[in-house]
Amino acid sequence: MNHSHKGYRNFLGWLGVVALVIGLLLGGTAQSQVISGDIIGTVLDKSGAAVPSATVTALKVDTGGKYTSTVNGAGEYRFGNLPPGVYDISATAPNFATTTVNGFNVDLNRTLTLNITLEVRSATATIEVIGSAPVLDTTTPTISTTFERKQMDLPTVSQG
DSSP, rough: OOHHHHHHHHHHHHHHHHHHHHHHHHHHHHHOOOOOOOEEEEEEOOOOOOOOEEEEEEEEEOOOOOEEOOOTSSEEEEEEEEEEEEEEEEEEEEBBBBBEEEEEEEEEEOOOOOOOOBBBBBOOOOOOOOOOOOOOOOSSSSOOOOOOHHHHHOOOOOOO
8 A cells, every 4th residue: 555655646746747847838838929019108298298189100110010009198108019120100299290209129028118209380371362463564565554443532632
């Protein structure tokens, strides 16, 4: 009976070794399946205030893959599960100029921080001119001008 008890302990010992080996193999497999990285950050204006109306775009340089994130009320954004590689990251918001960070490297199994500062877009004015210049008559040497009715109803000064 003592023999069978010893054999049972050997069996448990071997079972423990097998479980350990399987655990190590599966642990290595799970780690090798990580295929992405993350980017987090905040979109700010020049004064350091959050820009809650911003949209952030990540463009993967080699494939042209485009990912978009909208910031929250605190100006924070997050790109999760991005394929590793080089990205151009752009942020835009109403009344701000677009800011682009070129060549941002996303690493495997890492969360990287990229804060982006936007500059206020300069005001632009559009002036539209309505009307046309008078036509120049080049067929006669006479200089003439036409007047509108309201221009002819001017008061006259009497000499007295």
